Amino acid sequence: MDEIKLLGKVIIKGVIKAETGLAIGGSTVGLDIGGVDNPVIKDAAGRPYIPGSSLKGKMRSLLEKAEGKKPNKSIGGSRIHVCESADEYKNCYVCRIFGLPGEMDFSEPTRLLVRDASLIEESITDEMKKNLDLEYTEVKFENVIDRITSAANPRQTERVPAGAEFEFEMIYNVFEEEDKERLGKVFTTMNLLEHDYLGSSGSRGYGRISFKDLRIYWNSKGDYESGNTDISKKNPINGERTTISGLIEGLEDLKMKISG
Numbered sequence: 001m002d003e004i005k006l007l008g009k010v011i012i013k014g015v016i017k018a019e020t021g022l023a024i025g026g027s028t029v030g031l032d033i034g035g036v037d038n039p040v041i042k043d044a045a046g047r048p049y050i051p052g053s054s055l056k057g058k059m060r061s062l063l064e065k066a067e068g069k070k071p072n073k074s075i076g077g078s079r080i081h082v083c084e085s086a087d088e089y090k091n092c093y094v095c096r097i098f099g100l101p102g103e104m105d106f107s108e109p110t111r112l113l114v115r116d117a118s119l120i121e122e123s124i125t126d127e128m129k130k131n132l133d134l135e136y137t138e139v140k141f142e143n144v145i146d147r148i149t150s151a152a153n154p155r156q157t158e159r160v161p162a163g164a165e166f167e168f169e170m171i172y173n174v175f176e177e178e179d180k181e182r183l184g185k186v187f188t189t190m191n192l193l194e195h196d197y198l199g200s201s202g203s204r205g206y207g208r209i210s211f212k213d214l215r216i217y218w219n220s221k222g223d224y225e226s227g228n229t230d231i232s233k234k235n236p237i238n239g240e241r242t243t244i245s246g247l248i249e250g251l252e253d254l255k256m257k258i259s260g
Contacts, residue, residue, distance in 0.1 A: 021159035
């Protein structure tokens with residue numbers, strides 16, 4: 001493995017908007033009798049959020065399919081693609097961007113880090129709250145029909161309502177010049193996710209999301225050495241291109257602004 005040397009970090013910030021009801025499951029431990037069968041995951045204050053692991057896992061799965069990479073290893077109960085040789089890894093966008101298990105001899109630091117996305121409480125408007133079943137969420141009733149007996153099996157699924165928004169952040173580590181090109185695959189994967197779904201029950205209309213108000217910042221290695229890393233004092237390098245399609249179209253311009 002070649003020597004790893006950090007050139008800098010690309011900070012990707014923006015908003016994830018739920019275009020349809022969003023259901024990312026939480027724990028059922030401790031639910032009261034008569035509670036929701038399938039609750040959404042919530043933080044300590046009771047607000048729904050999007051776990052970074054769920055967002056990153058979905059993005060990795062979509063890139064695996066786009067690159068024709070077959071899942072071949074079970075990690076934490078989920079099957080993912082993992083390169084089995086250094087030669088295979090050399091040209092694999094999936095493992096280069098999303099990482100490898102640490103026990104692999106040719107493993108490198110993960111390039112893409114994904115934070116938990118917090119609910120923007122103001123996005124749940126007073127008008128929306130009039131139609132919610134709980135403080136921040138709705139409860140959707142469904143019936144599963146047994147194909148043999150025709151018996152109905154009712155269930156309740158908690159969902160974040162359409163229109164809810166979440167503040168998200170991703171950090172993309174740049175270790176070599178080729179990582180600037182690989183950044184385009186991150187944007188492509190986000191574009192794929194907009195035309196897929198996040199969470200559960202996507203085939204039944206749940207989980208359509210969009211990315212908006214995107215802001216891209218660059219902190220070079222020199223910035224970290226000098227302490228010039230406060231992005232609130234910096235201008236986004238993507239200018240007026242604040243959508244995923246805009247970032248893809250402007251990739252060459254972004255690459256020019258990412259320098260060590």
